[in-house]
Amino acid sequence: MGRSPCCEKAHTNKGAWTKEEDDRLIAYIRAHGEGCWRSLPKAAGLLRCGKSCRLRWINYLRPDLKRGNFTEEEDELIIKLHSLLGNKWSLIAGRLPGRTDNEIKNYWNTHIRRKLLNRGIDPATHRPINEAGAAQVEATTISFAAASAAVKEEEKTSSGFSGKDTKNPVQERCPDLNLELRICPPCHAHPEPLKISGRGICFSCSLGLQNTKECSCRIDSIGGSSSSSDSTATGYDFLGLKSDVLDYRSLEMK
DNA sequence: AACACTCCCAACCGCAGATGC
DNA sequence: CGCATCTGCGGTTGGGAGTGT
Numbered sequence: 001m002g003r004s005p006c007c008e009k010a011h012t013n014k015g016a017w018t019k020e021e022d023d024r025l026i027a028y029i030r031a032h033g034e035g036c037w038r039s040l041p042k043a044a045g046l047l048r049c050g051k052s053c054r055l056r057w058i059n060y061l062r063p064d065l066k067r068g069n070f071t072e073e074e075d076e077l078i079i080k081l082h083s084l085l086g087n088k089w090s091l092i093a094g095r096l097p098g099r100t101d102n103e104i105k106n107y108w109n110t111h112i113r114r115k116l117l118n119r120g121i122d123p124a125t126h127r128p129i130n131e132a133g134a135a136q137v138e139a140t141t142i143s144f145a146a147a148s149a150a151v152k153e154e155e156k157t158s159s160g161f162s163g164k165d166t167k168n169p170v171q172e173r174c175p176d177l178n179l180e181l182r183i184c185p186p187c188h189a190h191p192e193p194l195k196i197s198g199r200g201i202c203f204s205c206s207l208g209l210q211n212t213k214e215c216s217c218r219i220d221s222i223g224g225s226s227s228s229s230d231s232t233a234t235g236y237d238f239l240g241l242k243s244d245v246l247d248y249r250s251l252e253m254k
Numbered sequence: 255a256a257c258a259c260t261c262c263c264a265a266c267c268g269c270a271g272a273t274g275c
Numbered sequence: 276c277g278c279a280t281c282t283g284c285g286g287t288t289g290g291g292a293g294t295g296t
Contacts, residue, residue, distance in 0.1 A: 015289090016264075038281065054282080055265065090284060105285075106263050 013047045066098025083126040
């Protein structure tokens, strides 16, 4: 491609930000709002590249950031979201108000990985370490992360593949994965709890969101009768995204 | 006190997707 | 439609702080 560098690298500061630089950046964004990162440094009188300014603002200066230690609840939520989304730190951060993707990524690598290893769980797969092979049959968590790569590969090689196909080769390989997970409006009666690999809990409950508006216990499988048109009527905002049909592939394309 | 080692996190880098022309 | 540019993301790194010897 031969992309040009994001900014003129000469004459720009690098490394730790000074108080004065922080103040300039804050003042400028308060006056003009976020955006136009490329032109911001010059306009704000900063000898930094736009990317550096954006990162500094998002990860450190934003007023809505929640600094300080992660709570036990946040820990568990991160673990559960990671088991579902993989290293999609920005998506995970989207479910943790006041936390940034960089912060969560760092926290994962320094604390949670070790925590899971101590529990005997592989942080990459969220499966017991000593069951690496056998666990494929008796999965205890759902993981779209590993499957998403396979889906992409599948889509490359099979141009005719669509979500409506009943013969999804990925599912044939990974029977524990429901790549067409659909979320419906909250159902207080919980008539038909989602079975995640044999466990009778809904997805929200598995995330620790019992009795919340996210609690939804009716999810049709890929072979279900719901079409995209009837799912429109029951569209549900999962992970903060207004989508009619939850499809991890579409989540990535947010 | 001095050095070595480990941990942690802010910041950087490169890439890919989105957008504009 | 193709190219150039911008933005955002995930992986990695550098260096300061903390701890052990």
